[in-house]
Amino acid sequence: MPLIKDAKATWILAWPIMIGQLAQTGTSFVDAVMAGHVSAADLAAVSVGASIYTMLIVTLMGLLLAISPMVAQKIGAKQHGDIPALTQQSLYQGLFAGLVAIAIAHALLPVFNHLGLSAEVNDKAQRFLSAVSWGLPALAISRVLYGYSSALNHTKPMMIIALISLALNIPANWLLIYGHFGFPALGAVGCGWATAFCMWISALLWLIWICVSPVYRDTHPFDRLRGIHWPTQWQLAKLGIPIGITFFVEVSAFSGLSLLVARLGTTSVAAHQIALNFGGLLFMIPLAISTALTVRVAQAAGAGHWQEARMIGQNGVRLGFIIAAMSACFVMLFDSTIAAWYTQDAQVFALATQLLFFAGLFQFSDATQAVASGILRGYKSTRIPMLLHITAFWLIGIPLGYAMAFGLGPFEEMGAKGFWVALVIALTFAALSLLYLFRKVSLLKLSHTPH
Incomplete structure (x- = not known):
């Protein structure tokens, strides 16, 4: 295909x-x-x-x-x-x-x-x-x-x-x-x-x-x-609860980081909000692709066409990466223009321009993890992705972001940039882990398919 x-x-x-x-x-x-x-x-x-x-x-x-x-x-x-x-x-x-x-x-x-x-x-x-x-x-x-x-x-x-x-x-x-x-x-x-x-x-x-x-x-x-019908309720819950927890982990991590940024002062809060808001708008594209891939992979899986399901997933990852590259280039090339849409304050503008660079870099890992999550939902694999998201956001992202922002341990104080560097690292871990899981799950399904 x-x-x-x-x-x-x-x-x-x-x-x-x-x-x-x-x-x-x-x-x-x-x-x-x-x-x-x-x-x-x-x-x-x-x-x-x-x-x-x-x-x-x-x-x-x-x-x-x-x-x-x-x-x-x-x-x-x-x-x-x-x-x-x-x-x-x-x-x-x-x-x-x-x-x-x-x-x-x-x-x-x-x-x-x-x-x-x-x-x-x-x-x-x-x-x-x-x-x-x-x-x-x-x-x-x-x-x-x-x-x-x-x-x-x-x-x-x-x-x-x-x-x-x-x-x-x-x-x-x-x-x-x-x-x-x-x-x-x-x-x-x-x-x-x-x-x-x-x-x-x-x-x-x-x-x-x-x-x-x-x-x-x-x-x-x-x-x-x-x-x-309680057996059906259990099937829905078994699949849905891990997805709900995954969504909660992600949204609570971003809310938690926003609260921690508040300690850095008004300028940092405003600049962080600009980068987060624009990044959130761009995220709607891979999120929509993720939902579409869930449907397409699940339909192929339901028909027992595991080779087709794997190919749809692989092409979906490539599509997500292409869109992420376009989004990243747009943000990095027009960071000053984007910041000017939101603020006229010189200090907020300067910091927002810096954070938008990280928001651009952020697109690759964020789009990839979103797309991979959608593909895995098509395979009805939700429990391990939930654990990977908990690790990425709560065990890596928030603690590392706090340490880098406020200069704890071996890290120099980076301010709001520290949180964004940590987010890129956390989401890169999530993206690579989920891609590996997709490869493992899809190959396992193929190996059980009669030839």
């Missing part, structure tokens, strides 16, 4: 996912801008509240990702009749996980009392998190149906629904943040309620889309109501 033809097949699946993910990221941007026009306290409340909220939604998304490779393998094996029951079991699991996430969000509200926030920001951050948490069950429903749809090679609904949600978020914020047409002016708290409302609208749109579109007719998850 030539690289260009294979890359095209992956890209057809991936580009709607990428736009949908950018639209979801855009919602956070809109929230920050619109809350910031009320007051600095409202912007701070949204930012602080979102730090916990983001960890919850990313973990929830990981937990529910198991549906995609499981349905894709059923497609490959031509076991279409098993898909409705499997998807329905995943919806039960998603609703339960969403309700647990609400409980966790409310249990974490007292954490804000210990962050040294002003009384006003503390109160608004708690009420923002409380409000936005009510949308988590809807988010869970959407993610399950998105995983089911993408496994059937239908990724455009995710893009369209995410764009509708982004467009709807703006007037919902306008009504609830500023208080128009008789609605109370709730500021940051209104932002939370608007986001929760848009999550429920997204879930409703998914339900309508799947009920109306003929492409889901053969595998319709709502053909009849079934009870909870």
Whole structure:
């Protein structure tokens, strides 16, 4: 299978996912801008509240990702009749996980009392998190149906629904943040309620889309109501829990590093945030490719075509590396221009330009580990990748970053650059380890294939 033809097949699946993910990221941007026009306290409340909220939604998304490779393998094996029951079991699991996430969000509200926030920001951050948490069950429903749809090679609904949600978020914020047409002016708290409302609208749109579109007719998850099937629940959990932990490890590591950077002062925080924000936008490309590769590898695996699965994975790694090289060159060549988009402060600009160099270097290992993780999910290999991510982020990245930033042990004090050097090292370890695991798993499957 030539690289260009294979890359095209992956890209057809991936580009709607990428736009949908950018639209979801855009919602956070809109929230920050619109809350910031009320007051600095409202912007701070949204930012602080979102730090916990983001960890919850990313973990929830990981937990529910198991549906995609499981349905894709059923497609490959031509076991279409098993898909409705499997998807329905995943919806039960998603609703339960969403309700647990609400409980966790409310249990974490007292954490804000210990962050040294002003009384006003503390109160608004708690009420923002409380409000936005009510949308988590809807988010869970959407993610399950998105995983089911993408496994059937239908990724455009995710893009369209995410764009509708982004467009709807703006007037919902306008009504609830500023208080128009008789609605109370709730500021940051209104932002939370608007986001929760848009999550429920997204879930409703998914339900309508799947009920109306003929492409889901053969595998319709709502053909009849079934009870909870515990063996299937266990299969989903066995695959999904390690993915959820992996996602939590990564997002908590970045949040933890951001908190540690705060000790270095305002200039370092601002420059770090610029590099992290732009790097996060670029990451949407390999993340979308990773999701597409999960589906394609799982379909080939389900059909027992292990040579094809291995070839799709190998070509996916090459595609990820090409995109990483393009992203890295762009960041390194235009670091000054990118920094100028974010700030006019001379000190922040100078440091951000330096950190963007590392953000460019970062693309190679970050894209490779994301793509390799997606391929391994297609093979239903999630436990060892989870352990590798824990090692990379919690045992290498954070301790090494702290030592390099503050000059502990044999290291000279590097400031914020130390954290970025450590991130590059940690992600390089993750990328190389996951590539080795992919090689090992794929060759093992080939060796068990009858010739």
